[in-house]
Amino acid sequence: MESINFKGRDIISxxxxxxxxxxxxxxxxxxxxxxxxxxxxxxxxxxxxxxxxSTRTRLSFGSAxxxxxxxxxxxxxxxxxxxxxxxxxxxxxxMVEQYxxxxxxxxxxxxxxxxxxxxxxxxxxxxxxxxxxxxTQTLLDLYTIQKEKGNxxxxxxxxxxxxxxxxxxxxxxxxxSHFNANMxxxxxxxxxxxxxxxxxxxxxxxxxxxxxxxxxxxxxLDVLYVTRIQKExxxxxLEYEKYKNVYRLDKSLLKQSKKDLIIMHPLPRVGEIxxxxxxTKNAVYFKQAGNGIPIRQALLSLxxxxxx
Amino acid sequence: MxxxxxxxxxxxxxxxxxxxxxxxxxxxxxxxxxxFNHVVSVVINLKSKxxxxxxxxxxxxxxxxxxxxxxxxxxxxxxxxxxxKNYEVKEKINVNVPDELDNIIKCSNxxxxxxxxxxxxxxxxxxxxxxxxxxxxxxxxxxxxDIKLI
Numbered sequence: 001m002e003s004i005n006f007k008g009r010d011i012i013s014x015x016x017x018x019x020x021x022x023x024x025x026x027x028x029x030x031x032x033x034x035x036x037x038x039x040x041x042x043x044x045x046x047x048x049x050x051x052x053x054s055t056r057t058r059l060s061f062g063s064a065x066x067x068x069x070x071x072x073x074x075x076x077x078x079x080x081x082x083x084x085x086x087x088x089x090x091x092x093x094x095m096v097e098q099y100x101x102x103x104x105x106x107x108x109x110x111x112x113x114x115x116x117x118x119x120x121x122x123x124x125x126x127x128x129x130x131x132x133x134x135x136t137q138t139l140l141d142l143y144t145i146q147k148e149k150g151n152x153x154x155x156x157x158x159x160x161x162x163x164x165x166x167x168x169x170x171x172x173x174x175x176x177s178h179f180n181a182n183m184x185x186x187x188x189x190x191x192x193x194x195x196x197x198x199x200x201x202x203x204x205x206x207x208x209x210x211x212x213x214x215x216x217x218x219x220x221l222d223v224l225y226v227t228r229i230q231k232e233x234x235x236x237x238l239e240y241e242k243y244k245n246v247y248r249l250d251k252s253l254l255k256q257s258k259k260d261l262i263i264m265h266p267l268p269r270v271g272e273i274x275x276x277x278x279x280t281k282n283a284v285y286f287k288q289a290g291n292g293i294p295i296r297q298a299l300l301s302l303x304x305x306x307x308x
Numbered sequence: 309m310x311x312x313x314x315x316x317x318x319x320x321x322x323x324x325x326x327x328x329x330x331x332x333x334x335x336x337x338x339x340x341x342x343x344f345n346h347v348v349s350v351v352i353n354l355k356s357k358x359x360x361x362x363x364x365x366x367x368x369x370x371x372x373x374x375x376x377x378x379x380x381x382x383x384x385x386x387x388x389x390x391x392x393k394n395y396e397v398k399e400k401i402n403v404n405v406p407d408e409l410d411n412i413i414k415c416s417n418x419x420x421x422x423x424x425x426x427x428x429x430x431x432x433x434x435x436x437x438x439x440x441x442x443x444x445x446x447x448x449x450x451x452x453x454d455i456k457l458i
Contacts, residue, residue, distance in 0.1 A: 013447065089425055111421035111445025130419050132446050196440070196449040 001027050007305030010117035011125040013133045014171045019178040025298055026143050028307055033294040040306050041070030047100035048074030049092075050127070051107045056267060056289055057127045057136070061104050064296035073099060093119040102303060105129075123303035131167050131233070137266055138171040140295040144288040145223055148262045152176070156220045158184040160247055161227035161272060164191040168266040169227055173197060183208040184217050188246050190239075191229070214247065218257045226265045226272055250274040254282060264288050316349070321368040323390045324380065329353050331383040332363030337457060338379045338412075341367065359386075378406040382413065382455065385437060405436045413441070416454040420446035429458065 004024045010016075017025075046065045050058050058076060065072050089112055096103055097120045105116055106127040113126035113133065128134040146152050157176060159169050163185050173183065173193070183201070185193045185208060192210060201208050211217055218224075226249065234240040248271055249263070265273060265285040277283045301307040327335055329352045341348050346368040356362040377389050381403035391399040409431040415422045422429045422445055430444040439452045 015447070089421070090427075108419075109421045109424050110417060110419050110448070111415075111443065114445045115421045115425065115427055129421075130446070194449075 003308050005305075005308060006299075006302035007308075008123055009303055010120075010123055011135050011299055011303065012113050012117055013126070014135045014138045014175050015133075017135070017175070022139070022142060022175060022178065025139055025295070025302065026146055028298040028302060029139075029143055029291075029294040030147075032297045032301070032307075036067060036294075036297060037069075038067065039069040040301055041065060041068040041304065044070040044102070044300075044304060045100045046070055046072050046074075046300060047096050047103045048072050048076075048127075049096060049103060049105040049107075050074065050076045051078040051105070051112075052128070053077070054106050054128065056292065057106060057134075060289075060292040061125075061127065061136075061296050061300075064293050064300060067293070068297055068301065070300070074104075089115060090119045093124075096120075097122045102300060125299060125303065128167075131165055133171055134167055135171065136292065136296055136299060137168050138175050139299070140288065140291045141168070141172050141225070141264065141266070142175055143291050143295050144264060144284060145262070147291070148284055148287075149222060149260075152179040152181075154180050154182070155222045156182045156184065157223045157225065158186055158214070158217065158221045159193075159225045159227070160186040160214060162191045162229045162233070162243075163187040163193040163227070165230055165233040166227040169193075169225065170197060172225065173201070177201060177204050177206050181206065184221065185210045186212070186214050186217070186247075188212060188243055191243065214249075214253070215256060218253060218261075221257060221261055224253075224257075224261060224263050226263060226269075228265075228268065228270055228272060245271060247272050248274065249277060251276055251280070253277075254280065257282075317395055318347070318349075318366050318368045318392055319395055321346075321366065321370055321392055322372045323392055324365045324367075324372075324384075325362070325388045325390065326356070326359065327363040327365065327380075327384040327387050328359060329361035329363045332365065334383050334457060335363075335365060335380055335387075338383070339365075339367070339372070339376060344370065346370065372401070374401070375406070377401050377403050379412055381405040382409065382439065383457075385439065405433055405439060407433050409433065409441060411458060413450075414456045414458055415443045415446060415448060416450050416456070417443065417446050417448040420448060422446075 093116045102123050104125045104127050107129050110130035110132040113129040117124040229243050231240050262284045263282050332352045349366040352363040353361045387403050389401040390397045411428040431441040434440040434442050442449050
């Protein structure tokens, strides 16, 4: 595969990636997973700025850095920083870039990552900006599909749950539109995919179907991407109660689906996937979380120019 | 009966016609005419066969640039802009929505960084008719009804 120079590049939105870019990052992740060099990031300092709580993303960036011999600095809560004293994000970033070689940032405000990238002279990797983008999650989702299914082209992919607010779904839909996926959107009426995403798919001539009931289409699916109904997104607790248990997957799903269906979930899950599915070969959500390591190793190595 | 013009003709300047009546004053704001020293005539609620009600702005002694004209297109995509010299139309400029909107409109997403930090807004135009723009920062897609000027 033709190499692409990522040195110095910011990783902010999946919209910034061409199909070639996506495939290239996945190929580097694969290489690193097979044979990683434990000194690749020696003497490099990665700043992990988590203005909002995160378990998986923060730990996996930390682990990815350390497995390649790099060091991390940072914080996991904004209330220990000068933000509390009224410092602007711009100033925080201008300060942190002096201390680090890459900035990884999660922030509750949408667009914060783009702004940070504009402020910083070192590469910025978006680890989630509010309900907007989480590109490293999307890349690890793609990597999981590619690993499990052998390729990314022409798959029947179902998205289930909160499609209105779920940023992981939105980004993955954009990414998969490069691979001629046939998409199925399964959600209650109140949590449907936003109209402008559907319009974008129509423009790109991507086939999609909206349904409320999974059993109607489950036989067709190669991949089922499940999301949590997010309590924090509902302005009204009563509304949340109405929807929280709409979908609860258990082993009965496997009777009405392809044998090699894979079930994915960005985690954390609450009640939408019964743990009885965990031991089946169809459930890949924990492997998916593990795939965050090679993807983040690949991205850190690429933006630092350590792999070309 | 002799018909009279509601607003007198101008000798030199720009006439912006076919503005949807309700956005006429917003167009005034885009052109920043508050501090302007020459005569500006504004008419709203004129009957129009095509539009129902329309507005007209006549600005004496000022010739709009292409950029200014294109900003008008955000609010009034069917407006016509006539450059007047010596009482005659010397040039007709078709309004055309620009590809990028640099610090002209606000993001409708209250949780966007541009509404929380001191940052200029920037939008890319996804679709010109009907107008659809995407925020460079938070990626919120907005349509004509969500659009508010800074």
